[in-house]
Amino acid sequence: MSEEILINVTPRETRVALVENGMLQEVLVERSSRRGYVGNIYKGRISRVMPGMQAAFVEVGLQRTAFLHASDIVRPSLPIVADNGDLLPPLPPPIGELVREGQEVIVQIVKDPIGTKGARLTTHLSIPSRYLVLLPYSKVLGVSARIEVEEERARLKEMLAGLVGESPLGYIVRTNAEGQAGESLAEDVAYLGRLWAAVQDSAAKARVGECVYEDLALAQRALRDLMRPSIEKVRIDSRETLERAQRFVAQFMPELAERVEHYPGERPIFDLYGVEDEIQKALRKEVPLKSGGYLIVDQTEAMTTIDVNTGAFLGSRNLEETVFRTNLEAAQAAARQLRLRNLGGIIIIDFIDMTDEEHKRQVIRLLEKALARDHAKTTVYEMSELGLVEMTRKRTTESLERQLCEPCPACAGRGSLKTAETVTYEIFREITRAVRQFEAAKLLVLAAPKVVGRILDEEGAAVAELEEFIGKTIRFQAEEHYSQEQYDVVLL
Structure with missing residues (x-):
């Protein structure tokens, strides 16, 4: 299978495309005005405890307070034994026993703010590297479920156990580690150890709302998560991003360094591979x-x-x-x-x-x-x-x-518009409502051309009846910039 990673960089936006056999499979977008927060670690403060929801709201310096559920709080837990002797997963104690209002906590964002919801948090911190994920509060050594060959799983777990020894930190072996030698894992263990020490130091000095660890920018993150031996080329259309990517690859995956190259073409890289068309189709x-x-x-x-x-x-x-x-x-x-x-x-x-x-x-x-x-x-x-x-x-x-999109201003996200006929009868009702409330000699109705055209062409008799009923003349005026549902009844 032929796989390539394409990275398109403009001053305010970075986009990454994963192409398999010439077909776009994945698109990642990051804008400087709205960088994602997933993976970032903050010093937060509990602003409100909600016993009925088994959750707390936490101030972490974002627009909206973030959400922390009791099940996402690190705590010592004892197994529960069922009547038949089976071990059941431990139930979280009441949220009030885990946190209190005003308490400072170190939390990590696991889900970005989506729609009207704030970010989702956890205190089960995890920091990924190329081949491992560090779990500082969990003494566990695991292997990704995507590595399915039992012999390889056993080899990696045994190798990792030898590297970490009696360390109190936990680790998960990532899918990318399949087939890797011990030296690669050893480098990641050392790197994650240094990084965790730096995070602890930053957390001790930070004020509430400050970020103490920020995940990599999109280009490096894509290389960390998507780069594997099956990737034939990584093509980047920015010299500056290319240099950063080359340094990153040289440090963490030197055996793949020669696959990262600059795309110097005049034609935009996403146009060349048909990615722009595929993005439009995906909308x-x-x-x-x-x-x-x-x-x-x-x-x-x-x-x-x-x-x-x-x-x-x-x-x-x-x-x-x-x-x-x-x-x-x-x-x-x-x-x-x-x-x-x-x-x-x-x-x-x-x-x-x-x-x-x-x-x-x-x-x-x-x-x-x-x-x-x-x-x-x-x-x-x-x-x-x-x-x-x-x-x-x-x-x-x-x-x-x-x-990439926002709700349509004409239909407010419904995906459909009221017909011109429906809007016509709304206007008639609004006219009746208006003359009962306010004094006026005559009325002017402003509406979309299609609606006004329909009223004048098909509803002439209804307008005459309405004028006779309210005892006032009504004039209609088409406004080009009005949407089909928009209208104004003006009393003159």
Whole structure:
């Protein structure tokens, strides 16, 4: 599989694209005016304890207070034994026993502010490096679940145990460490040790609301998280960013240093690879499939829904086979769209109904296989009787659409406008309401050209009846800059 990382830098924005076999799979965007906060560590203060929610609100220097749940607070916990002797996960004690108002805490942001919600916090700090994740408050040595070969998992865990010895710090081996030698892990252990000492020193001196550890800028973060032996090239169109990236790669992954190169072309790098067009397509609801079918992707506050349709695909054998082929293609396309659009939370995929149980299993297996390359954690549940697949995808930042777009001012995010007919009758009601409240000799109605045109062409008799009813003349004036739903009734 051919994989490349493209990094496009302008003075106020950095964008990273991951391209596999010429097809865009992932887009990351960071703007200097709105850098993400995930991974940053702050000194905060508990501003309010909410016993009913088992949570507290914390001031960390952001616009809105952040949210800290009791389950995200480090504490000694004893296992609970069920009646049958099984060990159950410990329940968090009441939030009031864990924190108090005015208390200072060191917290890390695990989810950016999204919509009207503040950032989500944890006191279970974690600091990633190239091959490891440091867990300073957890004496645990683990290996990423994405490393599936048992012999490799055992080798890495044994190697890590030898490196950390009796250290009180915990570590998780990242997926990138698969196949790496002990020297690479040793360098990361030393680096993370120095970094944690610096964080502790900063935290001791910091005031409430100050950041004591900030995650890397997007370009270096992308190299840390996405760079692996299968990446053939990293192409960067900024000399300054290239130099920083080369220093970063030379320090942490020297064996891949020669793959980082400058893109000097006149044509923008995202245009050359077709990335700009793919980003525009990712902002649309409809996703065409090669077979002629299509997906409809709807993102709402509560969940994201993906509807699968056969469209123009008629198949060549029978209906069940046509539906099965469409669903297989849709499963791969849906997995790509979730990653490309950075959609998270609860996701419902409405596949076309299938009667064959084996077909259903194959569609689910293909969906899981397609999601396996996703960096975000996903969980897929069995297909329901209605052909619905429920799944979750971990969300830490805003989706691509919410990063790049805002609600339409004309429809206020509804995705539809009132018809000219509906607005016409609203205007008539508003006229009646206005003359009952205020004295006026005549009225002037300002509205969109389409609405005024409809009133004059189709509602002449209704306007005459209304003028007779209220005993006043009404004049209509078209305003080019008015949206279809906008109007004003002026008393003269």
